[in-house]
Every structure is written in structure tokens, then in C-alpha cells.
Amino acid sequence: MRVLQVLLSPRIGGAESAAASLAEVWEGRGLACHMTYLDRDRPGGALARAFGLREAIREVQPDVIVSHSALPNVYSRLVAGAIPVICVLHSAARDFDDPKLKFAERLLQHQTRSVVAVSSAQREEYVALFPKQRVVLIPNGVASRFAPAAQFDLRGPVVTIGRVVAQKDPALWSAVTRAICVEHGSARFEWFGPFSPGVLSTDDERWHHRSDSPAVFRGPTKNVDEVLRGAAVLFHPARREAHSVALLEAAATGLPIVCSSDVAATMPQWLPMSVFSTGDARDATRAVRAVLTDLESWRERAIGAVPQVVDNFGIERTARTYESEMVRARQAGVS
Incomplete structure (x- = not known):
């Protein structure tokens, strides 16, 4: 399976860390995993984002797209065509308090195969606004390289x-x-x-x-x-x-x-x-x-x-849960 992960920009943050950890596990399990960004160097206009993402999709030819956060979720569904998109909700803010994002989400419900919430509160907020949409809870995972130090320094920062x-x-x-x-x-x-x-x-x-x-x-x-x-x-x-x-x-x-x-x-x-x-x-x-x-x-x-x-x-468990959701999204027709 070929997976394309879509993020807003190559910055440091929770979504970016989660995507990198998932990619590491998926590649180790034999999946072809690619990463692309809506904004590579600086924020672009809507057309530049859409054309850039379309080009990345044409180049990778993914079986499934995993988009992370509100704007990548919107653009991925706009340009993906028949490719299933898994939309991951990461933001700590109430994204859909923004009328434009709320309108776009309503408009794209027919193109939505799967929505992933990383917390129960997030799932509840989304379902309250879009009650017909299936939302699966997949908490963020932590990579295996994060482990206690051999010696703990009480004087550490x-x-x-x-x-x-x-x-x-x-x-x-x-x-x-x-x-x-x-x-x-x-x-x-x-x-x-x-x-x-x-x-x-x-x-x-x-x-x-x-x-x-x-x-x-x-x-x-x-x-x-x-x-x-x-x-x-x-x-x-x-x-x-x-x-x-x-x-x-x-x-x-x-x-x-x-x-x-x-x-x-x-x-x-x-x-x-x-x-x-x-x-x-x-x-x-x-x-x-x-x-x-x-x-x-x-x-x-x-x-x-x-x-x-x-x-x-553990990220391995999280990655396996995503894999199951990707298989389900590929098998399901667009609602």
C-alpha cells in the first residue's frame, strides 16, 4: 500500500511528530510512505496549494491519503478524486468555530471516507456538528526511541x-x-x-x-x-x-x-x-x-x-490501528 501524508508545513509540532513516527513504523512494515506539505517555504494561495498537492498526488499515486489538521483535510478531499482520504483532527483549537472551515467541512462530507480524532473531547465536538459522519478515536502514539535515561540527573533542566x-x-x-x-x-x-x-x-x-x-x-x-x-x-x-x-x-x-x-x-x-x-x-x-x-x-x-x-x-499499536482504518476506507464507497 502506498500512503501519502499531507501536512500544512514542515514545522515542529504535534501533528508533524505524529506523522513522522507513523511513517517510520509503516515503512518498517513494508508500506511505501510519502510526505508532502501545502506550504513548503511560506504560506501560499488556495490555487498554489491545490495545484501543489495535486502534483504530489500525481507523482506518488497513493492508495490512501492521511491528512493531518484542518487545512490539509480540506485540500486533500478537494483534489483527491477517488483516492480515499483519512482526515485526522489534531488541533487543540475549535477549528470549526471558523465559519469558512465549518462551511467547507459541510460541503465535503460527501467526499469524506474517514475522520480520526486523537481525543474523546475532539470526537464529541466534531460529532456534535457533523452527526452523520463516522469518527474513529485513535490516540496519538509515542515512538520507541523515547525511553528513560540510564541515569537520572536530579540537576537536569x-x-x-x-x-x-x-x-x-x-x-x-x-x-x-x-x-x-x-x-x-x-x-x-x-x-x-x-x-x-x-x-x-x-x-x-x-x-x-x-x-x-x-x-x-x-x-x-x-x-x-x-x-x-x-x-x-x-x-x-x-x-x-x-x-x-x-x-x-x-x-x-x-x-x-x-x-x-x-x-x-x-x-x-x-x-x-x-x-x-x-x-x-x-x-x-x-x-x-x-x-x-x-x-x-x-x-x-x-x-x-x-x-x-x-x-x-506505543506507536506500533497506533500505526496498526491506522492501517486497519486505511483498509476500511479503501474498501468503503464514498458516502
Whole structure:
């Protein structure tokens, strides 16, 4: 089977990480897996996106298309013709609050073979708007390279993984890191991911980009597994997630996790997490402090959860579930 995965752009994010992990497993299982992007270098117009995707489809000749997130889902169905498209919902935002996306989704329902939600809440939101559409739940998976380090360094940094955008609440991260660094002179915070100017005040942005700052933006990395193995804690300040790949990867690495209550609600309740009220910097400071002051105990609990994380969210299991859905989509006629 030839699979074409469609993404918006070659950036760092949960959808991109999930697609790369799926491709790695599928290729190992003998599937021919290809990747293409609507926007390669910069955002293009509608016609440029459609023609570019059509050319990629003509070149690859896929048996099935797996599109990731709202815009790729729209364009894939517009140009795929008879090729079945599996639309994966990744966004933490309510995409269909946008009237244009909602209209496009209604228009394309007849061309929709399969919709995949990565979280139960996401599935419920979609079905409430499009009740006749079949939606299958396939939680994100974590690659096997994410595993605990042989030795755990209690002095490792508190890391954050993801794009530095408003949804991830960098302002809260900045307030928390400043407060913790005053209390704990040896504490270090590192945020890995593309930085978006304007999400912080000028003073905060300068402070966090200083080489001697205890809380710094490190920029993008292709070695998230290595970053996590060298860390002591994952601090995820985001206000909302669909089903965070970053949290799963940290959990598989045996890291204690600090996250907001809204994000924690998308994760299994047996996962050790120090939870704070969404958007509350003071409560987030408390949650980070609670882990740092009892780090050995938190690490022990996190390591204890690793086998369950791998059993429930290993990428091999996720990839097999997608394969079953791809076979079903190919066999089913367009409704």
C-alpha cells in the first residue's frame, strides 16, 4: 500500500511528530510512505496549494491519503478524486468555530471516507456538528526511541517542548520561571521550539534570550528524545491540547510532568502529573515547586508508569490501528 501524508508545513509540532513516527513504523512494515506539505517555504494561495498537492498526488499515486489538521483535510478531499482520504483532527483549537472551515467541512462530507480524532473531547465536538459522519478515536502514539535515561540527573533542566505561541502560554511560563529561579538559584528552564515574536513583552523576551539566563528559549530541535533524557521535569504551560504528543513522549521517558488542568483532562488519570489551574501563574508556580522539592519521589512514580504508557500509547499499536482504518476506507464507497 502506498500512503501519502499531507501536512500544512514542515514545522515542529504535534501533528508533524505524529506523522513522522507513523511513517517510520509503516515503512518498517513494508508500506511505501510519502510526505508532502501545502506550504513548503511560506504560506501560499488556495490555487498554489491545490495545484501543489495535486502534483504530489500525481507523482506518488497513493492508495490512501492521511491528512493531518484542518487545512490539509480540506485540500486533500478537494483534489483527491477517488483516492480515499483519512482526515485526522489534531488541533487543540475549535477549528470549526471558523465559519469558512465549518462551511467547507459541510460541503465535503460527501467526499469524506474517514475522520480520526486523537481525543474523546475532539470526537464529541466534531460529532456534535457533523452527526452523520463516522469518527474513529485513535490516540496519538509515542515512538520507541523515547525511553528513560540510564541515569537520572536530579540537576537536569525543567524543559518545555513545542512552538512558542499564545496557546502554549509563554507568558505564564515566563512568570513561573522567574519566580522559581528566585527561590531555587540552581533551577534551570529550557524551552525547545520555534519562537514567535510578540508573544512576550520586550523585556521578558530579551531576558529569556540571554545566554546567562536560567530560563532560556533554545529554538527548534530534531532530537527531542535526547532533550527529554537529559531533563529532570517536563513543564507544559499550554492552556489547551487535543492529545499532547509532547506529554506522551515525556511520560515514556519517565519524566515527571507539570501541566494545566485542561491539558491534564486529555491525558489518562493514572499518569503522574502535577496539575495547576489553567492560566494561573501562581498555581503553576506551586505545581512546579511541588515537583522540584520532591523530585526523587516524582521520578519514581513516573518511571513506574512507563510500561503502562508504552502498552497504551506505543506507536506500533497506533500505526496498526491506522492501517486497519486505511483498509476500511479503501474498501468503503464514498458516502
